[in-house]
Amino acid sequence: VTCDGSWRRGSVVPLKANVDEALADVDLVDHVLVLRRCHNDIGWKKDRDVWWHDVVPKASADCACVAMESEAPLFLLYTSGSTGKPKGILHTTAGYMVWTAHTAKNTFNLRADANQMYWCTADCGWITGHSYIVYGIMPNRVPT
Incomplete structure (x- = not known):
């Protein structure tokens, strides 16, 4: 996509x-x-x-979840390279997504039944964008 x-x-x-x-x-x-x-x-x-x-x-609105192993790769994000060659950091599915969903829900008071819309000004290329535009917000069923 x-x-x-x-x-x-x-x-x-x-x-x-x-x-x-x-x-x-x-x-x-x-x-x-x-x-x-x-x-x-x-x-x-x-x-x-x-x-x-x-x-x-x-397309159908129905989309069944796919079971994943907890340590399955979720995404690879590269450091900025400001201190040398950029390094790839591999984040895995369960640990990263569960923690960001938890922190997003409790920090931003997200509730799927509250007709909320969440906006984060971070760049999707930064870890904050990954965390609080995508992976921490979507499991809470809040549009971003």
Whole structure:
């Protein structure tokens, strides 16, 4: 899942082009779901790429959870590299997600039945963005 681009510091970051480059030597991905966001020109792989607006409205709202091992990789985030070469930090599923869900719920008083909307100004590329835009908020069933 990607989008055509994203804005950062007044310029469009070519996310779709980055995905295309990352997948150039990989034969594991059947489809790339692309959201039109910035309306920048993008490359298109006819047999692989699919527009979000063509498929999401037709999709079922039901999505069963997939069982995961507690130590299964959740995401890899790289340090900034300010003290040398960036280092990849692997976060696993249960420990990270359970703790961020707990801290988000109790720090921000999140309640799924309270018609809340949560906003975090952090960058998704930082650990705070991962924690309090995605992994800590979604298990609490609060839109972000």
